[in-house]
Amino acid sequence: LKTMPVKLRKNWAVPETAVTPEHIYMNRRQWLQAAGFAGAGLAVIFAGGAINSAHAVIGPYPAPRNEAYVGGRALTPEDEATTYTNFYEFGSSKNIWRRAQKLTTSPWSVTIDGLVEKPQSIDAEDLLRQLGGLEERIYRHRCVEAWAMTVPWTGVALARLVAFARPTASAKYLRMETFLDPLVAPGQKQDWYPWPYVEGLTLAEATNELAFLATGIYGKPMQAQNGAPLRLVVPWKYGFKSIKSITRFTFTDQRPVSFWEQLNAKEYGFWANVNPDVSHPRWSQATERLLGSGDRVPTQIFNGYGAEVAELYSGMFPNDKRALFH
Numbered sequence: 548l549k550t551m552p553v554k555l556r557k558n559w560a561v562p563e564t565a566v567t568p569e570h571i572y573m574n575r576r577q578w579l580q581a582a583g584f585a586g587a588g589l590a591v592i593f594a595g596g597a598i599n600s601a602h603a604v605i606g607p608y609p610a611p612r613n614e615a616y617v618g619g620r621a622l623t624p625e626d627e628a629t630t631y632t633n634f635y636e637f638g639s640s641k642n643i644w645r646r647a648q649k650l651t652t653s654p655w656s657v658t659i660d661g662l663v664e665k666p667q668s669i670d671a672e673d674l675l676r677q678l679g680g681l682e683e684r685i686y687r688h689r690c691v692e693a694w695a696m697t698v699p700w701t702g703v704a705l706a707r708l709v710a711f712a713r714p715t716a717s718a719k720y721l722r723m724e725t726f727l728d729p730l731v732a733p734g735q736k737q738d739w740y741p742w743p744y745v746e747g748l749t750l751a752e753a754t755n756e757l758a759f760l761a762t763g764i765y766g767k768p769m770q771a772q773n774g775a776p777l778r779l780v781v782p783w784k785y786g787f788k789s790i791k792s793i794t795r796f797t798f799t800d801q802r803p804v805s806f807w808e809q810l811n812a813k814e815y816g817f818w819a820n821v822n823p824d825v826s827h828p829r830w831s832q833a834t835e836r837l838l839g840s841g842d843r844v845p846t847q848i849f850n851g852y853g854a855e856v857a858e859l860y861s862g863m864f865p866n867d868k869r870a871l872f873h
């Protein structure tokens with residue numbers, strides 16, 4: 548997303564999130580005891596075998612495909628989707644996949660905080676065990692820059708994480724944050740960007756059946772450049788909403804201000820639902836270029852997912868429907 552480097556007010560530099568609570572890692576035995584498991588029968592519960600090694604990925608891969616989500620287009624070639632990526636933490640070119648290998652994705656501490664019954668930090672693998680079995684879904688992805696892909700993601704419905712977090716009745720939004728480590732991610736040394744990357748959804752969006760927490764791609768564990776170990780996938784919204792390498796889920800009653808919205812609110816808003824009829828201020832959104840074939844195809848409202856999500860927005864912005872697509 549090319550945007551003018553705007554010098555921001557300095558107050559973003561010391562967000563309330565600057566201090567990460569120290570996370571004490573339980574070893575596996577301690578975790579099993581804490582979780583109340585006896586040891587026998589684990590193989591059945593965690594049908595992935597990952598229980599045997601300290602830093603294994605939770606599987607199995609490939610996960611069973613959920614046939615409700617089949618993409619509707621030819622799959623993008625795997626090497627395209629894993630080498631043409633947007634991950635500004637590693638630079639603003641599409642060609643950062645090699646640099647991203649520096650990211651250590653296990654162990655990976657995830658903090659769940661804000662308006663929840665019990666704030667906690669938990670390792671991503673332990674979290675995934677608690678969220679239940681993985682599934683595969685093929686989704687179309689539409690970047691605001693007008694390229695698109697069709698990709699098989701592995702993961703769990705984001706609604707499961709929301710249920711696990713037990714938000715209080717006053718929570719209205721889910722704010723998500725990417726890691727902050729300029730030594731690993733050289734893009735984060737560029738101080739005109741409001742690091743860390745932040746995104747947000749309403750809780751109604753976060754618990755919609757389509758919202759997905761992805762752990763893998765093309766039947767394999769996620770690669771760093773695609774947002775390992777945990778990234779959001781919200782296919783009815785422009786791609787920048789699908790935040791990568793998440794370290795924090797905060798439940799809040801305040802609408803989160805996203806990374807791109809802080810940089811340029813006129814071009815990248817909170818809702819960012821795909822709509823071919825609402826142009827970006829600097830280009831048309833009427834069509835998209837498919838990664839791989841290079842074909843140009845028409846863009847669809849809600850990226851073709853209106854049946855699943857249009858209801859979320861019924862009655863909103865009666866005087867300015869375009870607001871939903873900004």
Ligand SMILES: Nc1nc2c(c(=O)[nH]1)N[C@H]1C(S)=C(S)[C@@H](COP(=O)(O)O)O[C@H]1N2
Nearest residue numbers: 632633634635690725744773786787789791
């Ligand atoms: N943390 C983080 N998440 C991010 C981005 C980013 O730069 N940093 N880029 C976004 C954009 S613009 C897009 S289009 C998608 C790209 O996902 P992909 O590279 O796996 O195709 O990731 C989104 N999530």
Ligand SMILES: [Mo]
Nearest residue numbers: 690691786787
């Ligand atoms: Mo994007």
